[in-house]
Every structure is written in structure tokens, then in C-alpha cells.
Amino acid sequence: MIQAEDRRFHQHAGVDWAIASPAPALRHRQGVGCAALRYSVHRIRRADATITGVAPIISVSNLSKTYASGFQALKSINLDIRRAEIFALLGPNGAGKTTLISIICGIVNPSEGAVSVDGHDIVAAYRTVRSMIGLVPQELTTDAFETVWATVTFSRGLFGKPANPGYIEKVLKDLSLWDKKDSKVMTLSGGMKRRLLIAKALSHEPQILFLDEPTAGVDVELRKDMWQVVRTLRASGVTIILTTHYIEEAEEMADRIGVIAKGEIILVERKDELMRKLGKKQLVLQLHNRLTGIPPNLAVYGLEVNADGSELMYTYDTRAERTGISALLKDLSTAGIVFTDLNTTQSSLEDIFVDLVRKSK
């Protein structure tokens, strides 16, 4: 019970860096330790529920996967995906993103745990579940000799839908593939094949769409088009789960972001919240003379001094209208503080992964 509570707690609460550790002991401790927070979390959850509808569309519980090689790719994953949201799953290579998606789609067998989609178990009710899902795989796996039209029509039939040439025409047009409809798949470029895979996944009008690195190898302009397609789908009520290595992509698209590393979900948070943190930048000034404390006229900047007083650090938000840098520099010279060098640093998503993984250990 506590586990279930906590899971929601981590996902729904806008709490700073809520680390969803898979270790029950740790989770328990967090839950109890945050009694005060819990109260507000309950309120947030209720508010959330009214916005996003009640039950999650996908609910992953205690899902683990150990491959035949003995390698554990997923470690007791708990994750809820909300209806009609765009969820971006981020994580370094080999984190387990594809494995997680493959299990939900029925391509890989889970070792432990369960997944339910719209209340149906993915194994017991595989027909119901799978007809709701469209998958765009990471690898460019396409037929070679079939035409674009034939391969997309095949996909629709395979998923049990009656033929609907009008709909397929629309999908191909949306993905700028209409003029290629009679071309053999092997004559398409990489980016076109990627879009063809999307067309195949959409051919049966799925309610949930998995996009495993959909924009890898797609040029900037088409990437924008693709984002537009995804947004339109979401607007029509389709839930979208995408993986990506591009932070801008998640930033552009996602409602929520999940971070997975070494088979563990280490963070699930609203995009805007995460971006606020990612938008933080630090200005570091190498001082000519060591400082012992911060002069009172600089207090408003929230400056930090390093241990030996040789560096002054200023943290600012790159998205703010004013970063406050020029004012700071003016005030510094007024205070008579001379610096010899300066540089700025920004924590990348990679840094955050590393940081999170370290913390979750």
C-alpha cells in the first residue's frame, strides 16, 4: 500500500527531484519522512485527477526484465502514463527504454511484474491491448520489396481493422509520403523510412503511440513536421510515449518527462518543472583577491563563495527576462571586487543523469 502511494507521490507531486528509488526500504523512509509534504501531495493529486481523468492509461507495476544472458535490463519499474499526455522517456544508451516499450507492446516477455493498459492486462487481454497500441521501433526495420501503400495497408489489416483507403491516404499525406505511395520501400531514404514506420504504426488508428527515438536521422524541417503530427494526434486524444536523446525534443513536446538509467526509473516530473531546473546556469568568477564573506550590497544576488574564497558563483535562470548579470558586474565593481577570469556552466541532461544515478544508489 505504501509502495503504491509512494509511486503516485513521486509521479504526481511537483516535488523537487523526487527520486523514485526501487528499494522499498528507501521508499518507505521517504514516504514517512515527508509527512508534511504528503498532505499537499494529496491535494495536488486530486487536482491532477480532475484535469487528466481518473485512471492512468498505462500502469506499469514492479516490472522487471532479466534477459537470457542474465543481464537485468529493468529493475522493478513502476510508472503510470496518463491519458492523452505526451510522455518523454529519457535515459542514456542501454538504460532500458526500448526494453520497457517492447514489453508493453508484447515483443519481449516480462520476467516479473505486470502492465495494464486501459485496465486490461497486457498478457491476458493481449488482443484488446495490442489493438490500442501503435509502435514505431527504434531500428529502421522495413520491408524492402513492397510498396509504401501495400506495407501500410498490410499493417492496418494485421491489426484487424477494415480497409480504409481514405484514412491511409490522409496518414501518408500528413507524413509527406503521399507522392511515394507506389515506390518500393527500399528506394526510400532513411528519414522517409522512419516516417513510413510512423505511418504503419498509425494505420490502425491506435489510442496509444510509442515512438522509440522517432526523430533519429530526420532533418530539422521534417522533425518539426513530425512534432506537428504528434501534437495533432495528442489533441485528438492519443497518448504518446516517446524516447529521445535530444533534450530540445522533450522540451518541445513532452508534458511529462521520465528519466531511466540502468533499468531504474529515477525521475518522473512535469516538463515545465524539469526545464526550470535545466534552465539554471552558473556564472563563476575567479577573483583577484580572496573573499571571506559576501559584501552586504551584493546580498540580493544570492551569491556563493567557494571554500578558499577564490571563486564567486552566481546562479541565474537563462529563461528569465533579465539574467541580472550586467547589474551584478556593475555592483561588483562598485564593491571593489576585481576578477581575473569568468566562465559559465550549465548542467546538461547527461550531468543530471549521472547525478541522479549516483543519488539513487
Added chain:
Amino acid sequence: MNFRAVRAIYLFEMARTWRTLMQSIVSPVISTSLYFVVFGAAIGSRIAEIDGVSYGAFIVPGLIMLSLLTQSIANASFGIYFPRFTGTIYELLSAPVSPFEIILGYVGAAATKSVVLGLIILATAGLFVPLRIAHPVWMLSFLVLTAVTFSLLGFIIGIWADGFEKLQVVPLLVIIPLTFLGGTFYSVNMLPPFWQTVTMVNPVVYLISGFRWSFYEIADVSVGVSVTVTLGFLALCLGAVWWIFNTGYRLKT
């Protein structure tokens, strides 16, 4: 039952046949014609009749079986191996289809091709030797049953194989020898007694014998036994396929 999926798979596989018409139909017809020219006309004219049937006509059922077996296996194994090889199998695995529907689609298409091929070879044979079909219904039944059974076997091979070489190995090392030694070119009772006994463990003997009986009413073993052995082999293949889908063997990790 997802009939639309079965239909989609079936049509997709049949479309492959049209694209590869040369390999699928023309080449087996040519090679079988060569057999007729060499064994039927050239050598056959010097061989005495067997049980009242001219040698050229005698080998027709066996030659059809030879093509039927090799083509069923080749078509079905390639049909399922290729998507595994290219990775497009992901779509099949993520689709709302049951193992039975997948098999119906793939094996159905492969068996259809083989049956059509068998009939074409039969017609070709008619050009070279006088044909007589005593039991057309039985003839067709054997044709279909064999095509289905060996397409299933091919499907299993296509799932088992982890390289293109393995796809070739079974037809080449197992099926062709068994067919040649299974009485395609001779009647089993022409063998010395010891080899007559040994040859009875070869399942193809029963197929050819039953099939030949439907033409000329001559058989090495009784028709009932032929049918039973064929059905038994079919059951064996079905069992293997059932196991494959239950365990996800070579399909799912």
C-alpha cells in the same frame, strides 16, 4: 478470430510469390521437366513397366512429391525467417493476432503455392507421359495434406534457423535424400529384403506410396497406413509449433 489479420498475412505472402514468380513456379517446373526427359523418356523407355505402369508414368507422383516437399519447406521457412532476419517481425509480435492466426496466414500461403505448383507439375507431366488418376479426390487430399504438413515443417525450420545456410540445410540434407530413397524412382519391393525393412522408417515412403496409389492403385503400404503416418507427422509439427509460441522460442526474448 482476427480474420483480417489472417487475410493480410496471406495476401502479403502471396504477393511475394508473384514478385518471385520465376523462383517459385518456373524453376521447379523446369527441373521437373528435366527429370521427365531424362528418366521418363531417355532411360525410362529401356525400363520395364512396374505393376503395369510405364516407368515414365510411375515416377510422376514421386516427382510431384519431391517438388511439393522442397517447395513447401522453402516457401514457409523463408516466409517467416525473412521478417526475423530484417526485424520486421516486431510488427507481427506486437499485433493482436494469435499464434494460430499467424500460422494460418503463413502456412496457408505457403501450402497454397505448393498445391498450385504441384498441379502445374502434374499438367507438365501430362505433356510427357500418359497420365491416369484413379482417385482424384484422394489425389488432391494427399496433395493438400502434404503441402500443409511440410509447410508447417518449413515454418518450424524458419523459426529455428539463425542463418540463411540453415534454411538450406534441411531441404538439402534431409528432404531430398529421404525423397530419393522414399520410392520416387522405384517400388519399395524392388529393394533387397533388408533395405525394404530399413526404408520403412522413412516417412516419405508413406507419402509417395499413398499418393501413387491415388493415381495407379499400386502402393507399397496400404493407403490407411499412408494417411495415418501423414496425419501423425502433421500432429507432430502442430505440437512443435504450439510449443514454439508458448515458449516464445527464437521469437521473443
